[in-house]
Every structure is written in C-alpha cells, then in structure tokens.
Amino acid sequence: MAKVGIVMGSDSDLPVMAKAADILEEFGIEYEMSIISAHREPDIFFDYAKNAADRGLKVIIAGAGLAAHLPGMCAALFPLPVIGVPMHTSSLGGRDSLYSIVQMPGGIPVATVAINGGKNAGLLAVRMLAISDDSLVEKLREYSAKMCAEVQKTDARLKETGYRNYTK
Numbered sequence: 001m002a003k004v005g006i007v008m009g010s011d012s013d014l015p016v017m018a019k020a021a022d023i024l025e026e027f028g029i030e031y032e033m034s035i036i037s038a039h040r041e042p043d044i045f046f047d048y049a050k051n052a053a054d055r056g057l058k059v060i061i062a063g064a065g066l067a068a069h070l071p072g073m074c075a076a077l078f079p080l081p082v083i084g085v086p087m088h089t090s091s092l093g094g095r096d097s098l099y100s101i102v103q104m105p106g107g108i109p110v111a112t113v114a115i116n117g118g119k120n121a122g123l124l125a126v127r128m129l130a131i132s133d134d135s136l137v138e139k140l141r142e143y144s145a146k147m148c149a150e151v152q153k154t155d156a157r158l159k160e161t162g163y164r165n166y167t168k
Ligand code: RP5
Pocket: 008, 009, 010, 011, 012, 013, 037, 063, 064, 065, 066, 087
C-alpha cells in the first residue's frame, strides 16, 4: 500500500516531481503519483485529499506553480504532513509559487522546500517516515555517508589536477 502520495497540478510539473519519486524508489518506499488540479477539477481534488489518510497515505508531497493552492488545500483536508514543492515559472521565476505555498495561515502547516526542490521533498518524506522505521534511519545514514564520500572524491581530484585543469 502506498505510504506517500505525490500529487501535482499539471503534467508540466512532472520533471520536478519525478525527482521526489526517484528518491522514494531509492529508499524502497511505496508511493502513488497523481495529476490533480485543485483549480481545474475541484471536486476530484477534494475527494483525493479528503480520503488520502483513509487510503493509508502518511505523507503527501504536493507540487504546483503560479497561484499554487494545491499543497495548502491538501494540508487543509489531510491531517498528516504535507510537503509543498513550488514550481519555477517563466513569469515570476517561481516566487509566485513559493509565496503561495509557504505563506500558510496559522493552523495549516505546509513544509515548503526550495523552488523545483523535488529531490529534497522526497528526502524529507523519507525522514518523516523514518521517525517510526529504524531501517530507514540506517538507509538515511548510508545516504549521507555516500554524499560525503562523493564530495571528498571531488576534493581529491581538485588537489590532483589543480583548479585550472579541473573539469566537472
Ligand atoms: C499549476 O499551474 C500547475 O501546478 C502548473 O505548475 C501551473 C501551470 O499549469 P499548466 O498550464 O502547465 O497546465 O496549476
């Protein structure tokens, strides 16, 4: 049964939200992915968010752009954690999405990640689930150790080649 619901307002959000799915797959967490527009199909959205907890979802990762109401409205209807992912936009560079998602009124929290922050949204969901799953804590430690080793490798290469010859 899916523990995480990834939901986005449009298929144009998919490349960013796919990064959250990649992380959940890496950690072996079951998830479901949906495209549901809070504005364009409000009744379908309402059913999704209202029934998500009863269907077994523990966390929702919601991504949206422009007047990005999807994450906030998920948080209004779903009693468990909602992670909001603001999409980059061509008009206002994603500040519109960011402010729409992060500026929630008191009582309805949305844990908002960076603009286009699908990867961190996935990792934050893993960390939330790890609160009651020690095997995930161990996997998160391994993930951090791997990142650390990768940075050390780049440092060793920089020292070996010198900055003039360093290529990314
Ligand atoms: C939002 O409007 C979506 O989340 C998307 O980021 C934005 C634009 O949607 P499209 O016009 O690309 O479908 O609801």
